[in-house]
């Protein structure tokens with residue numbers, strides 16, 4: 001098969017690799033129908049994630065079709081259309097039993113395109129298939145569910161739920177990339193009073209308004225703390241969500257909140273940030289961090305099915321899966337291309353899922 005292979009910092013190639021096979025009885029092999037690229041893949045290509053070994057297939061977000069199952073897989077069959085998300089779950093360890101799949105100690109967690117071959121490929125081996133994939137309702141298209149593989153549950157769980165966004169809250173979202181925009185989208189599920197998006201890129205701030213931000217602050221041009229205080233009667237915001245991943249924006253979030261406020265950090269940090277406890281200790285603040293668990297994916301999928309959530313505006317560019325190299329160029333140059341998410345679409349190669357009428361006819 002063909003796949004996008006990481007060959008060390010700055011090096012990637014779309015090339016022929018061995019077809020994945022069932023290794024453990026709990027595995028499934030999935031044919032990839034749609035995949036996408038994440039900012040984290042760009043971090044890997046910069047060499048920021050040294051656990052990723054050269055030779056690894058990248059990608060951790062896809063919709064596909066089950067083409068083979070191991071003898072221990074009970075709830076899936078060939079032809080099932082599934083969302084394969086960034087987090088897998090062994091289903092057995094303490095953390096999986098608590099719904100903290102991101103912390104799985106049984107071999108799951110974030111492994112695709114990280115510790116094992118990933119999903120920017122024609123086929124992928126999916127470990128712990130029963131407890132890791134999500135069946136996709138027939139009524140939903142790939143593009144409606146693809147962004148449930150990472151950005152939506154990440155923004156919702158690590159941003160909105162950790163930040164305890166509630167009705168009437170003023171929420172500042174620092175960083176209006178795909179994660180920050182997904183935070184705007186899912187914050188709205190709780191009817192906040194006001195969403196303030198903060199970014200240094202006017203193009204991203206325009207997107208933030210399209211996604212429903214009530215106010216935007218360009219922190220490259222104006223003092224974001226003064227601007228946020230002006231919008232909140234001098235008090236500061238109830239919740240600040242960090243969706244960039246650099247020290248300045250984390251520190252900014254701790255300056256933006258009111259006494260008793262919450263900072264929910266979503267960004268992946270490569271450098272230490274300063275925690276100003278000398279100012280914060282007296283203010284009753286809460287600061288949370290986290291890797292996504294994807295425990296809310298079924299709920300978010302249901303909201304999409306019910307028409308309450310529409311993630312399709314994230315898809316700004318489409319490429320054939322075979323053109324993944326060009327898709328990386330476009331995604332990597334987001335400032336010029338205005339890309340949010342690029343959709344990689346496979347041409348259907350071998351097997352088609354059985355049609356419903358055939359299943360009915362066969363008495364299934």
Ligand SMILES: NC(=O)c1ccc[n+]([C@@H]2O[C@H](COP(=O)([O-])OP(=O)(O)OC[C@H]3O[C@@H](n4cnc5c(N)ncnc54)[C@H](O)[C@@H]3O)[C@@H](O)[C@H]2O)c1
Nearest residue numbers: 039175176177178179199200201243244245267268291292
């Ligand atoms: N915790 C998790 O589980 C998890 C999962 C996925 C991604 N992430 C992380 O979330 C973060 C956001 O992801 P993304 O894909 O949206 O990234 P992105 O790079 O596409 O977007 C970041 C945005 O921040 C803006 N920005 C940069 N510097 C800024 C500054 N000083 N002030 C204000 N805005 C600034 C950029 O203009 C851009 O719009 C990344 O750090 C990513 O690695 C975390």
Ligand SMILES: [Zn+2]
Nearest residue numbers: 038040086150
């Ligand atoms: Zn990702």
Ligand SMILES: [Zn+2]
Nearest residue numbers: 090093096104
């Ligand atoms: Zn586990």
